[in-house]
Amino acid sequence: MSSDPSVPPPADAPPPALPFEPGAESKLTKAAALWAALILGFLILIVLLIFIAQNTTSVAFAFLGWHWTLPLGVAILFAAVAGGLITVAVGAVRMFQLRRAAKRNLKLSAR
Numbered sequence: 001m002s003s004d005p006s007v008p009p010p011a012d013a014p015p016p017a018l019p020f021e022p023g024a025e026s027k028l029t030k031a032a033a034l035w036a037a038l039i040l041g042f043l044i045l046i047v048l049l050i051f052i053a054q055n056t057t058s059v060a061f062a063f064l065g066w067h068w069t070l071p072l073g074v075a076i077l078f079a080a081v082a083g084g085l086i087t088v089a090v091g092a093v094r095m096f097q098l099r100r101a102a103k104r105n106l107k108l109s110a111r
Contacts, residue, residue: 051073051077052071054073055071055072057072058071058072
């Protein structure tokens with residue numbers, strides 16, 4: 001192949017894709033994924049703030065002898081956060097178990 005621009009490319013060669021051409025491959029970078037996650041997180045936060053602002057009626061709660069009142073939106077948000085934390089804790093325990101089993105199997109196969 002020649003680098004001379006006056007020589008046309010072979011007839012069977014596909015035309016080069018331009019970076020902004022429809023159908024051209026684009027690579028998702030870590031920075032782009034981070035920005036997308038931040039934007040999505042802020043949108044969710046805005047929706048949660050609107051939900052809490054619209055549900056300010058205080059509601060009475062009782063749990064194991066404790067009694068208190070909270071705005072409904074805040075109570076639901078606390079419940080969702082507690083559920084998420086429980087899910088993360090169970091997932092972390094499971095990952096720890098799998099990592100420990102993988103290390104054990106690696107040591108056994110190295111013998």
